[in-house]
Amino acid sequence: MLNLLVGGVEALFDYIAKHTITCLIPAFLLAGGMVTFINREAVLQHLGESVNKLKSFSLASIASFLIAACSCTVIPVSSGLYFAGAGVGVAFIILWVAPAANILALTYTGSILGSKMVISRVIAAIFMAFVVGEIMTLFFKKDRPIETPVAQVEKSEGIIKGKHLVLLILILISLLLPNYLVQKGPYIYKVVVWGIFTVIAFLYAFLKMPREEIKGWLLESWWFVKIIFPLLLLGVFIVGIIGKLIPETWIHQWLGNNSIKSSFLATLIGAFSYFATMTEAPFVDTLMKMGMAKGPALALLLTGPGISLPNWLAIARVFGIKKALVYVPTIIILGTIVGWFFGNFIF
Amino acid sequence: MKIIIAGSGCPKCKATEKNVFEACAKLGLPADIQHVYDVKEITKMGVMITPAVLIDGKVVIKGKVPTVEELMKILEKYKS
Numbered sequence: 001m002l003n004l005l006v007g008g009v010e011a012l013f014d015y016i017a018k019h020t021i022t023c024l025i026p027a028f029l030l031a032g033g034m035v036t037f038i039n040r041e042a043v044l045q046h047l048g049e050s051v052n053k054l055k056s057f058s059l060a061s062i063a064s065f066l067i068a069a070c071s072c073t074v075i076p077v078s079s080g081l082y083f084a085g086a087g088v089g090v091a092f093i094i095l096w097v098a099p100a101a102n103i104l105a106l107t108y109t110g111s112i113l114g115s116k117m118v119i120s121r122v123i124a125a126i127f128m129a130f131v132v133g134e135i136m137t138l139f140f141k142k143d144r145p146i147e148t149p150v151a152q153v154e155k156s157e158g159i160i161k162g163k164h165l166v167l168l169i170l171i172l173i174s175l176l177l178p179n180y181l182v183q184k185g186p187y188i189y190k191v192v193v194w195g196i197f198t199v200i201a202f203l204y205a206f207l208k209m210p211r212e213e214i215k216g217w218l219l220e221s222w223w224f225v226k227i228i229f230p231l232l233l234l235g236v237f238i239v240g241i242i243g244k245l246i247p248e249t250w251i252h253q254w255l256g257n258n259s260i261k262s263s264f265l266a267t268l269i270g271a272f273s274y275f276a277t278m279t280e281a282p283f284v285d286t287l288m289k290m291g292m293a294k295g296p297a298l299a300l301l302l303t304g305p306g307i308s309l310p311n312w313l314a315i316a317r318v319f320g321i322k323k324a325l326v327y328v329p330t331i332i333i334l335g336t337i338v339g340w341f342f343g344n345f346i347f
Numbered sequence: 348m349k350i351i352i353a354g355s356g357c358p359k360c361k362a363t364e365k366n367v368f369e370a371c372a373k374l375g376l377p378a379d380i381q382h383v384y385d386v387k388e389i390t391k392m393g394v395m396i397t398p399a400v401l402i403d404g405k406v407v408i409k410g411k412v413p414t415v416e417e418l419m420k421i422l423e424k425y426k427s
Contacts, residue, residue, distance in 0.1 A: 040410055044395050076355040076386055076397055083390040220411065227358055318386060 004241045011240025012233065015282060018187070022194045023111040024229075026175035029201075031104050032221025033171060036213070037164035038066055044077075047086055057133045060090045061126050064097035074098040075311075079318045088140045089133035092327060095315070096132055100306035101125035104228070105277050107175055109301065112281045113288075120346060121301055124338045128302070132330055139326050163208045170201035228277060235279030243286045251290045258295035258343025260336060266296035267335035270303030271328070274311070280304035295343015303335045348378045348425060351401040353389040362412045363398040370418035376426065 043063045047056060074095060082091035099105075101122055110118040160168075174197035178190035205214050255262050275283065283304070284297050292300075307328060316324035352367055354360020364382055371378050383389060392401060396410035400418070402425050408418075 036411070040396050076357075076389075077395070079386045080390050080395045080397075083387055084395065216411070219414075223359065223412070 004244050007244035008237040008240035011243065011282075011286075012237050015236045016233075019108075019111065022178045022187075022190045023108060023175070024232075026171055026194065026198070027104050027107045028221045028224045028228075029217075030107070030168065030171045030175060031224050032219075033164070033168050033217050034066060034103065035220045036217045037168065038160050039158065040066070042159045044081060047081060047090055053087075053089070053133075053137070056087065056090050057093060057130055060093040060133070061097050061129050064094050064129075065101065065103055075314050075318060082319070087137060088143070088323070089137035091319075092136045092323075093129045093133045095327075096306060096331065097125055097129045099277065100128075100302050102277060104224070105280070105305060108278045109281045111179060112285050113297075113301075116347075117294075117298070117301070120298055120342055124298060124302060124342060125306075128331070128334045128338060131334055132327065135330050136323070136326065140323060167201060167205055167209075170197060170204060174198045174201060231276035232278050235276060236282050239279075239283045239286050242283075243290065246290070248290045251287060251292055255287065255292040255296045258293045258340060258347075260340050262293060262296045263299045263339030263343065264332075264336040266292070266300040266339060267303050267332055270300045270335065271307050271332050272309050273304070274308035275304040277305055293343055294347040295339040295341075297339075298342050299335045299339030302338065303331060307331055348376065348422075349403055350378050350380045351392070352380070352382045353392060353394045353399040353401065354382060354384065354397050355386065355389075356384055357397065359412050360398040363400065363408075366413060366415050366418055367400060370415045370422055373415065374419055374422055374426070376422060378422075 043066055047059055047063060077098070078091045078095040081094065082088060106118055106121065109121060174194055177197060178193040181193050182189040205217075254265055270280075280301055284292070284301050287300070288294075288297050312324055312328055315327065350367060350371070352360065352364050354363060360382075364380075367380060370376075371380065383392075389397065389399075392399075392404075392406070394401075394406060394409060398408070398412060399406055399410070400408040400413060402421070407421050407425075413421075
């Protein structure tokens with residue numbers, strides 16, 4: 001028992017030491033900035049308008065990165081769009097991509113598991129999104145919600161202002177550059193690179209933006225910290241304990257290769273259990289160190305945060321049971337295929 | 348005055364509700380405050396991103412948690 005707790009605490013310290021400054025702080029600042037400065041209503045309005053399916057599906061996938069929502073907040077956004085008249089395919093693409101590949105989760109995956117895994121995660125998530133959108137449209141095209149007279153929303157102006165875009169890019173640089181410039185050497189080098197760009201970003205903000213806007217940005221970032229950080233710490237702690245609890249031979253036997261069986265099992269684990277955004281990365285990292293193959297790892301990265309039992313129930317309640325019954329198995333089948341394919345042909 | 352908070356039960360929506368009550372209390376404003384959770388109802392109001400605050404049917408805050416001061420300023424305007 002004591003051994004287990006030690007495992008959890010060790011994982012926690014290791015994690016805090018390695019990730020807080022150069023990864024988590026810029027990620028939270030970026031997410032907060034995106035929520036404050038990107039006009040999400042304008043993004044969503046574009047989605048309702050486009051008739052062309054290829055265009056609306058692509059837009060929906062890209063918009064999901066920009067909305068930066070975690071799985072808890074994405075259901076109201078997606079259902080709001082659906083009831084406001086967007087296609088069922090578009091609604092489910094957002095429901096899938098936002099938690100499976102949002103900006104916080106992606107940057108964090110990159111810092112723990114490397115850029116190849118991130119790129120695979122993005123490509124796989126978007127591929128799955130298009131198939132899900134296609135299938136949901138096929139099944140439920142005629143099944144429109146009862147026409148509700150939607151209040152006229154006034155046209156909002158552009159999606160983002162130039163100076164805000166510059167700020168977001170500066171934060172993005174402060175997030176990415178330390179990992180690319182400093183491949184070797186002590187961790188402090190990364191902190192220095194991060195520090196320089198963070199100072200530049202803040203200087204820029206203070207010179208170009210009114211205090212009110214800066215305050216709003218920092219407040220939003222603080223919200224992300226408050227909501228996600230405790231979940232993340234708890235997740236890392238639990239992962240540390242699980243790492244001590246499960247014998248490595250199990251992992252080797254069940255998840256150790258890129259077979260269909262391993263991918264399916266990884267997908268199922270991810271599909272049932274709830275992973276708060278970002279907690280899936282340390283979890284997958286631990287399992288990989290114990291022998292999990294890359295294919296199943298990718299499947300788990302996608303379905304872990306993407307869907308969960310509570311999330312199924314919420315979808316069934318909001319969108320109807322039939323749609324949930326099509327959506328969830330589709331994701332499970334796709335997750336299995338993606339894990340198997342990437343494991344055998346890409347990695 | 349009728350104030351509606353459109354939220355989905357998320358932490359931000361709860362914070363918004365708290366701030367609305369606080370702002371009204373500070374101004375001594377007798378308002379009818381209601382928190383709507385139903386997604387379909389919220390969509391009908393023309394709100395896409397929660398939390399949102401509506402005063403007498405008009406959306407005044409959307410997609411963020413308003414501070415108490417911010418709310419007091421808006422409420423002052425609608426009071427007269």
